[in-house]
Amino acid sequence: xxxxxxxxxxxxxxxxxxxxxxxxxxxxxxxxxxxxxxxxxxxxxxxxxxxxxxxxxxxxxxxxxxxxxxxxxxxxxxxxxxxxxxxxxxxxxxxxxxxxxxxxxxxxxxxxxxxxxxxxxxxxxxxxxxxxxxxxx
Numbered sequence: 001x002x003x004x005x006x007x008x009x010x011x012x013x014x015x016x017x018x019x020x021x022x023x024x025x026x027x028x029x030x031x032x033x034x035x036x037x038x039x040x041x042x043x044x045x046x047x048x049x050x051x052x053x054x055x056x057x058x059x060x061x062x063x064x065x066x067x068x069x070x071x072x073x074x075x076x077x078x079x080x081x082x083x084x085x086x087x088x089x090x091x092x093x094x095x096x097x098x099x100x101x102x103x104x105x106x107x108x109x110x111x112x113x114x115x116x117x118x119x120x121x122x123x124x125x126x127x128x129x130x131x132x133x134x135x136x137x
Contacts, residue, residue, distance in 0.1 A: 003050045003051045004051065009048050009051055010048070012054060023099075023105065024056060026108065027104065041059050041062060041119060041130065043059045043066065044060070049094070050092060052088065053088070053089065055096075058094075059119070062123060063095060064095050064118065065097070066097055066098075066099070067098045069099065069100050086098075095122055095125075097114075097115070099114075
């Protein structure tokens, strides 16, 4: 998305895709696969943004980023980096939503419902139609 990715970023993306966290795996093969199969939205995994960042999941159509936060995000430094990263992604026109690994482990259905809600809100903001029908995730 945006700038052409460097060889380093392409290699890093490949490594991240091959080493999904359990929570990324659950969402990738759960809600995001369902959304793609039903042709509602296509979220790519480990999308390179402007050769600056690799985000966990991104829907280009909705300009929506879903980040999955592990324990490294809970430190003071991690939270600071996340704020800077989110601000930069927002500057590029992307909306960022974050879910902690624990949230996914303990409330998968709630996370999926929130992702769907975030998608609808973003579609309304951008005036992009979404063809919804019953979602079973």
